[in-house]
Amino acid sequence: xxxxxxxxxxxxxxxxxxxxxxxxxxxxxxxxxxxxxxxxxxxxxxxxxxxxxxxxxxxxxxxxxxxxxxxxxxxxxxxxxxxxxxxxxxxxxxxxxxxxxxxxxxxxxxxxxxxxxxxxxxxxxxxxxxxxxxxxxxxxxxxxxxxxxxxxxxxxxxxxxxxxxxxxxxxxxxxxxxxxxxxxxxxxxxxxxxxxxxxxxxxxxxxxxxxxxxxxxxxxxxxxxxxxxxxxxxxxxxxxxxxxxxxxxxxxxxxxxxxxxxxxxxxxxxxxxxxxxxxxxxxxxxxxxxxxxxxxxxxxxxxxxxxxxxxxxxxxxxxxxxxxxxxxxxxxxxxxxxxxxxxxxxxxxxxxxxxxxxxxxxxxxxxxxxxxxxxxxxxxxxxxxxxxxxxxxxxxxxxxxxx
Amino acid sequence: xxxxxxxxxxxxxxxxxxxxxxxxxxxxxxxxxxxxxxxxxxxxxxxxxxxxxxxxxxxxxxxxxxxxxxxxxxxxxxxxxxxxxxxxxxxxxxxxxxxxxxxxxxxxxxxxxxxxxxxxxxxxxxxxxxxxxxxxxxxxxxxxxxxxxxxxxxxxxxxxxxxxxxxxxxxxxxxxxxxxxxxxxxxxxxxxxxxxxxxxxxxxxxxxxxxxxxxxxxxxxxxxxxxxxxxxxxxxxxxxxxxxxxxxxxxxxxxxxxxxxxxxxxxxxx
Numbered sequence: 001x002x003x004x005x006x007x008x009x010x011x012x013x014x015x016x017x018x019x020x021x022x023x024x025x026x027x028x029x030x031x032x033x034x035x036x037x038x039x040x041x042x043x044x045x046x047x048x049x050x051x052x053x054x055x056x057x058x059x060x061x062x063x064x065x066x067x068x069x070x071x072x073x074x075x076x077x078x079x080x081x082x083x084x085x086x087x088x089x090x091x092x093x094x095x096x097x098x099x100x101x102x103x104x105x106x107x108x109x110x111x112x113x114x115x116x117x118x119x120x121x122x123x124x125x126x127x128x129x130x131x132x133x134x135x136x137x138x139x140x141x142x143x144x145x146x147x148x149x150x151x152x153x154x155x156x157x158x159x160x161x162x163x164x165x166x167x168x169x170x171x172x173x174x175x176x177x178x179x180x181x182x183x184x185x186x187x188x189x190x191x192x193x194x195x196x197x198x199x200x201x202x203x204x205x206x207x208x209x210x211x212x213x214x215x216x217x218x219x220x221x222x223x224x225x226x227x228x229x230x231x232x233x234x235x236x237x238x239x240x241x242x243x244x245x246x247x248x249x250x251x252x253x254x255x256x257x258x259x260x261x262x263x264x265x266x267x268x269x270x271x272x273x274x275x276x277x278x279x280x281x282x283x284x285x286x287x288x289x290x291x292x293x294x295x296x297x298x299x300x301x302x303x304x305x306x307x308x309x310x311x312x313x314x315x316x317x318x319x320x321x322x323x324x325x326x327x328x329x330x331x332x333x334x335x336x337x338x339x340x341x342x343x344x345x346x347x348x349x350x351x352x353x354x355x356x357x358x359x360x361x362x363x364x365x366x367x368x369x370x371x372x373x374x375x376x377x378x379x380x381x382x383x384x385x386x387x388x389x390x391x392x393x394x395x396x397x398x399x400x401x402x403x
Numbered sequence: 404x405x406x407x408x409x410x411x412x413x414x415x416x417x418x419x420x421x422x423x424x425x426x427x428x429x430x431x432x433x434x435x436x437x438x439x440x441x442x443x444x445x446x447x448x449x450x451x452x453x454x455x456x457x458x459x460x461x462x463x464x465x466x467x468x469x470x471x472x473x474x475x476x477x478x479x480x481x482x483x484x485x486x487x488x489x490x491x492x493x494x495x496x497x498x499x500x501x502x503x504x505x506x507x508x509x510x511x512x513x514x515x516x517x518x519x520x521x522x523x524x525x526x527x528x529x530x531x532x533x534x535x536x537x538x539x540x541x542x543x544x545x546x547x548x549x550x551x552x553x554x555x556x557x558x559x560x561x562x563x564x565x566x567x568x569x570x571x572x573x574x575x576x577x578x579x580x581x582x583x584x585x586x587x588x589x590x591x592x593x594x595x596x597x598x599x600x601x602x603x604x605x606x607x608x609x610x611x612x613x614x615x616x617x618x619x620x621x622x623x624x625x626x627x628x629x630x631x632x633x634x635x636x637x638x639x640x641x642x643x644x645x646x647x648x649x650x651x652x653x654x655x656x657x658x659x660x661x662x663x664x665x666x667x668x669x670x671x672x673x
Contacts, residue, residue, distance in 0.1 A: 261530050265530065269524050269540070272508075275505070282457070284505075284516070286455065288491035291488065393507070393563065395509070
């Protein structure tokens with residue numbers, strides 16, 4: 001099946017790469033001694049490397065193309081059988097128990113650094129699940145999601161700074177303000193979709209960030225707000241590591257709450273309307289779904305989670321400034337949703353943990369982190385565009401008509 | 404005679420300088436199957452889009468008199484400028500010329516979407532999953548399944564809509580429209596792309612819907628055999644104007660219609 005033409009194509013690719021990288025990989029000019037060093041061996045490395053890579057790439061691509069009747073089905077069968085196993089009571093309960101045990105023991109086994117990055121990862125799980133409502137379910141590409149995160153964070157930061165209001169009061173308030181801003185953004189973009197929507201939301205995210213950066217009297221500008229109080233636990237004074245453990249369990253609780261709500265929404269009348277909106281806007285409206293209302297609820301509910309995550313972020317770091325809410329964050333959250341699989345809750349959780357924890361553990365290769373990140377993205381999109389765990393449509397129980 | 408279900412008076416639609424519909428008058432009585440025919444570009448789909456709220460017509464009136472379930476006559480309403488979802492809520496559901504299903508939802512879910520405007524549970528109900536909401540949800544599932552059984556799609560119930568054969572997709576569109584409990588069903592070229600056998604099935608299906616569900620039907624169609632066998636009355640359009648109306652027999656022999664379809668002075672037959 002690997003024919004001569006395949007080898008020829010890979011060979012040509014490697015020649016092309018050798019040519020392209022020639023100036024940077026082979027020639028080195030030593031300006032001090034005015035010497036030109038020819039590093040011919042590098043050319044061979046590039047050639048052999050690119051030949052092998054292109055060969056492997058081609059091989060997998062071919063397998064995937066043929067796979068529509070073969071290999072892919074195998075993968076699909078595999079993932080669906082995994083899901084089937086987990087949907088069985090016998091396996092589901094032990095798996096759940098094992099997961100719960102791991103989660104419960106984690107902060108006591110691992111050191112505070114590990115727990116801290118886990119808290120961050122869980123925050124992104126929450127953000128990912130929130131954005132999943134907007135992008136994954138309702139199909140509205142939102143590139144400015146971080147704006148709602150910032151709204152939540154500054155709600156807590158400012159209220160705490162000026163009035164000393166506690167975390168637990170502000171948490172629902174941050175969610176509500178996030179929702180309000182979601183609706184504010186939702187109104188002007190009701191008529192837009194696809195690329196145009198993406199551009200407008202991108203602009204919205206930047207507006208919020210720029211306001212926070214420049215309106216010194218309101219948000220203290222780039223210097224941010226410091227000494228935000230940590231969440232309280234019935235007035236008990238906690239030690240440093242105790243605080244981290246508390247934060248960890250708080251975050252676990254929030255994530256569970258998010259999963260619970262998003263899961264229920266997804267399988268409800270509203271969730272179905274969102275998916276219908278994503279699938280075909282015109283047909284959706286013709287079937288009696290109020291497009292305006294459905295879009296606004298999607299924006300508002302998505303933003304609610306970002307708002308709450310923002311409050312938690314402010315409480316965790318005790319310091320916020322606009323630099324935490326750049327477009328990079330939006331892109332990260334969006335990558336989580338896309339990599340995990342649009343509309344799939346387990347997919348988003350896995351992708352969030354993967355994308356946030358991996359860079360932390362790859363500190364040794366910190367120079368190449370972004371390179372690796374990009375490569376994973378490209379490979380995923382080519383070989384598994386539906387995401388890590390694709391959504392499976394639910395089957396319903398129904399009464400058959402009695403004949 | 405009772406008020407017509409749908410009474411369209413002098414409907415006019417301009418796109419800039421182009422008059423796509425020119426004072427069209429159409430009326431539909433209860434339990435009628437009406438066909439709207441005409442050469443390509445005659446304005447049939449524009450007519451559909453106007454009365455279902457996708458376009459707001461530039462002139463004329465669209466009046467509907469929804470029959471009450473008790474059988475008593477209800478008020479006549481003018482529905483110009485309503486949004487498509489409001490028109491559907493009033494009781495006029497449509498299908499599309501090029502199939503517009505929700506491809507990545509299951510067949511059952513597609514029909515369940517049609518029940519959306521007849522159900523009420525909101526965000527709070529969805530999250531708390533209280534008794535009312537659970538019951539409503541189950542009622543939606545059951546009702547949707549029954550519609551699928553009636554249309555003959557129950558064996559596809561958990562398949563994705565995009566994986567259905569073409570004819571079944573067309574029928575699913577009808578099932579979805581029926582789920583909105585319409586009094587008038589608007590079918591835009593339901594037989595397009597179907598083979599003769601499927602067309603025959605469609606013929607019986609449409610008659611059955613009219614007889615069993617008491618739903619009136621307005622359809623755009625090019626398949627003359629289907630039109631002639633199904634319709635009670637036919638309206639013919641050309642260049643945005645209604646050029647003829649009558650029973651299939653009258654239309655078949657109407658010189659205006661023959662001219663519109665075959666051009667001036669056909670000497671072929673002589």
